[in-house]
Amino acid sequence: MEFSSKLLENAVYEMSQLPGIGKRTALRLVLHLLRQPEAQTEHLTLALGQLRKEIKFCKKCHSISDVEICDICSNPSREKELVCVVEDIRDVMAIESTGQYRGLYHVLGGKISPLDGIGPQDLKISSLVEKVKSGEIKELIFALSATMEGDTTNFYIYRQLEGLEVKISTIARGIGVNDELEYADEVTLGRSIMNRIPFENALKNS
Amino acid sequence: MEFSSKLLENAVYEMSQLPGIGKRTALRLVLHLLRQPEAQTEHLTLALGQLRKEIKFCKKCHSISDVEICDICSNPSREKELVCVVEDIRDVMAIESTGQYRGLYHVLGGKISPLDGIGPQDLKISSLVEKVKSGEIKELIFALSATMEGDTTNFYIYRQLEGLEVKISTIARGIGVNDELEYADEVTLGRSIMNRIPFENALKNS
Ligand SMILES: [Zn+2]
Ligand SMILES: [Zn+2]
Numbered sequence: 001m002e003f004s005s006k007l008l009e010n011a012v013y014e015m016s017q018l019p020g021i022g023k024r025t026a027l028r029l030v031l032h033l034l035r036q037p038e039a040q041t042e043h044l045t046l047a048l049g050q051l052r053k054e055i056k057f058c059k060k061c062h063s064i065s066d067v068e069i070c071d072i073c074s075n076p077s078r079e080k081e082l083v084c085v086v087e088d089i090r091d092v093m094a095i096e097s098t099g100q101y102r103g104l105y106h107v108l109g110g111k112i113s114p115l116d117g118i119g120p121q122d123l124k125i126s127s128l129v130e131k132v133k134s135g136e137i138k139e140l141i142f143a144l145s146a147t148m149e150g151d152t153t154n155f156y157i158y159r160q161l162e163g164l165e166v167k168i169s170t171i172a173r174g175i176g177v178n179d180e181l182e183y184a185d186e187v188t189l190g191r192s193i194m195n196r197i198p199f200e201n202a203l204k205n206s
Numbered sequence: 207m208e209f210s211s212k213l214l215e216n217a218v219y220e221m222s223q224l225p226g227i228g229k230r231t232a233l234r235l236v237l238h239l240l241r242q243p244e245a246q247t248e249h250l251t252l253a254l255g256q257l258r259k260e261i262k263f264c265k266k267c268h269s270i271s272d273v274e275i276c277d278i279c280s281n282p283s284r285e286k287e288l289v290c291v292v293e294d295i296r297d298v299m300a301i302e303s304t305g306q307y308r309g310l311y312h313v314l315g316g317k318i319s320p321l322d323g324i325g326p327q328d329l330k331i332s333s334l335v336e337k338v339k340s341g342e343i344k345e346l347i348f349a350l351s352a353t354m355e356g357d358t359t360n361f362y363i364y365r366q367l368e369g370l371e372v373k374i375s376t377i378a379r380g381i382g383v384n385d386e387l388e389y390a391d392e393v394t395l396g397r398s399i400m401n402r403i404p405f406e407n408a409l410k411n412s
Contacts, residue, residue, distance in 0.1 A: 002302060004277060004295070005270045011257040014250040018235050029224050031294060033254065034261060034270075035316075041258040044220040045251035048239065051217040052247040055240060064211045064240075071210060088237060089210070096208060110241070 001027070062107040062124045064089050072096075072104060079103045081138035085128065085157070087111055087150075091143060103141070106131070111144055111153040120156055128157065132166050139167040146173055172197075207233070268313040268330045270295050278302075278310060285309045287344035291334065291363065293317055293356075297349060309347070312337070317350055317359040326362055334363065338372050348376040378403075 001023055003009035008030065015026035033041045057063065058070035065071075072078060072092075082103030086092055092105050108123045131137055142157075144150035158168060174192035175184045184192070207229055209215035214236065221232035239247045263269065264276035271277075278284060278298075288309030292298055298311050314329045337343055348363070350356035364374060380398030381390045390398070 002299060004298070005262075005272045007253075007257045007260055007272055008270050008295075011253040014253040017246065017250070019238050020231075021235075025226075027296060029227075030254070030257065031296065032225050033258060038258055040223065041254055044223070045255045047213075047217040047220040048236070048247055049251045051213040051236065052239060052244055054213055056211075064214050066211045066213060089214075090233060090237065092210070093208060 057107075061105045062109060062127070063092055063105060077102075080136065082141070083128075083131070083137050083139070084141040084143050086143050087145065095143065103139075106140075108144075108153070111147075111149040112156055113149045123153070125157060125160065129160050132161055132164050135165075137166055139169065142168065142170040263313075267311045268315060268333070269298055269311060283308075286342065288347070289334075289337070289343050289345070290347040290349050292349050293351065301349065309345075312346075314350075314359070317353075317355040318362055319355045329359070331363060331366065335366050338367055338370050341371075343372055345373040345375060348374065352379055 001012075003012070011030045012023060012026045015021060015029055016023050018026075021029070033044070056065055056067070058065040058073055059068050060073040061070060063070050063072070079102050083106050084095065084101065084103055085106045085108060086095070087108055087110055089107060092107065095101050095105075106124070106128050108125065108128075110118055110123055112118060112120055112123065128140075132140070140157075140161075142154045144153055154170065161168065172195060173188065174195060175181060175188060181189065207218075209218070217236045218229060218232045221227060221235055222229050224232075227235070239250070262271055262273070264271040264279055265274050266279040267276060269276050269278070285308050289312050290301065290307065290309055291312050291314060292301070293314055293316055295313060298313065301307050301311075312330070312334050314331065314334075316324055316329055318324060318326055318329065334346075338346070346363075346367075348360045350359055360376065367374065378401060379394065380401060381387060381394060387395065
């Protein structure tokens with residue numbers, strides 16, 4: 001791509017550093033901003049800059065929060081002995097949106113991924129182990145993505161907790177409630193069958 | 207989407223104001239920036255802010271340019287009597303990348319689109335008419351997109367130029383050079399046949 005303007009080239013380059021945004025898309029987005037009132041660009045850059053500079057993480061669960069202890073951790077009606085281990089705040093938001101979970105969270109900030117240079121020390125694992133050691137947690141629920149990295153991370157944490165008194169479970173994976181069997185991928189369908197549950201339990205949950 | 211942080215919510219909202227960026231994608235992009243060094247967000251916001259504030263347009267062709275008269279307009283080896291009329295700088299870049307065109311451009315800044323509230327007065331049409339009136343242009347090539355808005359804009363300009371001495375042509379539309387006929391859409395194939403050219407001309411161009 002040959003640019004007639006260094007300012008334009010620079011803006012497109014920085015925009016295309018975002019994941020999934022190619023040079024063409026970046027150019028389209030930047031030209032859109034140029035056609036909008038200057039205030040829109042100001043609001044965008046201000047919001048991004050402020051977030052990046054003033055970002056805070058909950059001291060307990062490491063989720064993004066504007067206060068020291070997030071609303072979930074400080075909510076007296078949540079079950080403090082049940083902790084769901086997730087990768088990032090998107091998982092917290094997804095689980096919260098179900099309205100089904102009343103425990104707390106522990107946000108790792110990613111998963112172990114040697115290819116991306118992310119090791120255990122880059123994640124909030126030691127603080128999780130400390131929490132378990134302190135005896136305040138009765139059950140941990142692993143809710144990482146079902147990828148090799150997710151499994152590696154689960155297993156790493158599992159090994160760190162060996163000998164400690166805590167129940168460890170993992171979220172059920174299977175065919176979505178409204179999905180047709182024939183459209184499900186084989187791995188999911190396989191897990192669905194392997195992890196079958198007593199029909200009486202399913203009746204209770206429906 | 208329920209956010210645990212106003213700063214996060216605000217950044218996601220502003221990001222999702224960009225065309226084609228939904229709330230989910232915006233959240234993914236913003237979380238990515240949070241995982242990168244602070245400098246990346248700074249570079250992005252600085253580049254966007256600078257472009258939006260310091261943006262300049264070529265006084266002659268209205269293309270984005272860091273100088274008063276762009277490199278194309280000020281290039282003595284370009285044919286000054288041939289002007290290609292385009293919507294925006296992306297079209298200039300696309301045509302320049304062919305290396306086939308030696309004339310100048312006139313960037314309208316969009317096309318007439320009543321539904322989007324864009325009328326002729328919002329586009330750089332009067333300066334084009336002035337240029338033609340001054341007698342400096344021998345041929346105009348319409349290269350707007352082949353949509354109703356593009357056709358409307360072409361026709362509006364055509365009417366404004368009635369009685370003036372200028373040749374008006376439009377870029378050829380048809381099956382792409384390497385495309386198979388069977389995969390072409392009907393409208394394109396139809397135009398390809400209607401606008402057929404003498405075989406000798408095709409031989410010359412290949
Ligand atoms: Zn918290
Ligand atoms: Zn120019």
